[in-house]
Amino acid sequence: MMRAAVLLAALLATAAAHAAEPIRIGITTILSGPTADRGQSEQYGAQLALDRINQAGGVLGRPVEAFYADNACKPAVGVPATRRLIEQEHVPVVIGALCTPVTHAIMPMMAEAKVPLVIATSAGQDFVDASGPGGNDYAFKTIPSEVDIAHALVRWLQTQDVKSVAIVADAGGFPQANAVAMAKAAAEAGMKVTDQATIAPATTDFAPLLDKLKATAPDRLWTMLGKSTTGFFRAYEASGWKVPITGRVDLAAALGAVSPGFRPSLSDLTSVAVFTPLLDKPGVRDFVLAYQARFQLMPTQRSFFVYEATYLVVDAIRRAGSDQPAAIEQALKTTAMPSLLGGTYAPDPHNHAHTPLFILGMKNGNPAVIATEQ
Structure with a gap:
């Protein structure tokens, strides 16, 4: 009886430890070189989101942890760095890559590995054209294109x-x-x-x-x-x-x-x-104030879209009930997560979301939002 009790306790301890293992997400961005500040703004956006997600209990009863790959805005650096996220860190989803040439370079690799790639800040329409009917089912673009x-x-x-x-x-x-x-x-x-x-x-x-x-x-x-x-x-x-x-x-x-x-x-x-901290919406005001308090900086569009992309992948994991790549991919295809900007991240057939855009103008000599275009 004592031996059975000890075995049961060990099994319960192992199960509890497994349940507490973090859910991993990958982020590849520019963390070195002359434009590293841009990547840092993405990292800050992700950190703010993860702080809030984990303070609220994480997802599936587990905390969420980001694993970063510095792509230095060079495909020769970005491809192996992203491969490391998949093969060594075993992340089931990647957000990235900010730098357009790196995003182009890693897209086929991600598709071959069957790991979803959330393109949160690379703006090109060519990413949209290449996704869904374009042949790549694993690329999801969340920021508006040109x-x-x-x-x-x-x-x-x-x-x-x-x-x-x-x-x-x-x-x-x-x-x-x-x-x-x-x-x-x-x-x-x-x-x-x-x-x-x-x-x-x-x-x-x-x-x-x-x-x-x-x-x-x-x-x-x-x-x-x-x-x-x-x-x-x-x-x-x-x-x-x-x-x-x-x-x-x-x-x-x-x-x-x-x-x-x-x-x-x-x-x-x-x-x-595509984003402005001047936008007078409660969620945006809250994000801007929290970002400024944490980092003593004004958030950029990169900060914001990676912040929401982090929530998007966590929401997909929650709805899928799994942190497996195939389950996340299917959940991303069916997302209707609202954006703080208005609208939702529901993807079109090319896995591309369409959030509102904003016209900025001058009011009393200062920049201000003067119109919203859906």
């Missing part, structure tokens, strides 16, 4: 009776993909594209470009700028051109580039955003 963003902005511009746009973007894959998407969305909506220009790297004299764009007399000037923001907006001020600027604009950088006396002239400046 096509979603362009169509949302065009819809809003139509409400402003805009009939034509000139498009200007920095060189590079991301700005150019957005410029192409905007030109196509505008044309599809019957909006004239009067010109489409690319800013060469290291450009310092923007006056000729502005003169060329001005000659086409567009109703709006659409911009997608990075390092050229300061020089471009200073040249815009000097040009005397009053056409309103829209696009994917860093409003704070644009306002900081011009003289204080010129800022009122940017009262019609607008931008489209």
Whole structure:
């Protein structure tokens, strides 16, 4: 009898220990190199979500733990780092990879391993096209693509009776993909594209470009700028051109580039955003305040979408009743988890969710949300 009791106690202890083993999720992002701050913002978003999930009891009676792989924004680093998550850490789902070339490189590997990949921050429409009917059943894209963003902005511009746009973007894959998407969305909506220009790297004299764009007399000037923001907006001020600027604009950088006396002239400046901490929704306000309190930083769109992606995979595990990859994949396909932004993460046939987008403008001299596009 004593021996049976000891054996039973040992079995119960083993079962309890197994029940307490963390459920693992993988996250691959940029944690080294010149853009490591971007990956850190993703890591912070995941940490905040996991803190809250585990404080609420975890999932399936177990805590949830993230295992990170630094991909350094290099496929040669990202592929083996992600493979380690699957083969050594045995994660049943991965969130990543922030860096577009790495995301492209790991997608086929994830599909071959039959482990779901939640693409929370890589924006490209090509990820959408490659998923579901595109052949990859294991890729799930949760952030809007440049096509979603362009169509949302065009819809809003139509409400402003805009009939034509000139498009200007920095060189590079991301700005150019957005410029192409905007030109196509505008044309599809019957909006004239009067010109489409690319800013060469290291450009310092923007006056000729502005003169060329001005000659086409567009109703709006659409911009997608990075390092050229300061020089471009200073040249815009000097040009005397009053056409309103829209696009994917860093409003704070644009306002900081011009003289204080010129800022009122940017009262019609607008931008489209997938997330903004300015959004006056209870869940977003709570997220922003909690993030600031924990990390002493303002959250970025990367922070937010990885925060919600963490909840999304945990919700899938809960609904599946399992932390096995196949069960998680099927649960992700049927998710209807609400987003704090509004709407849900219900995927379309290409495993792509469609959350609302936001039009930012100026109110009393400060950036503010002026419209929502579903």
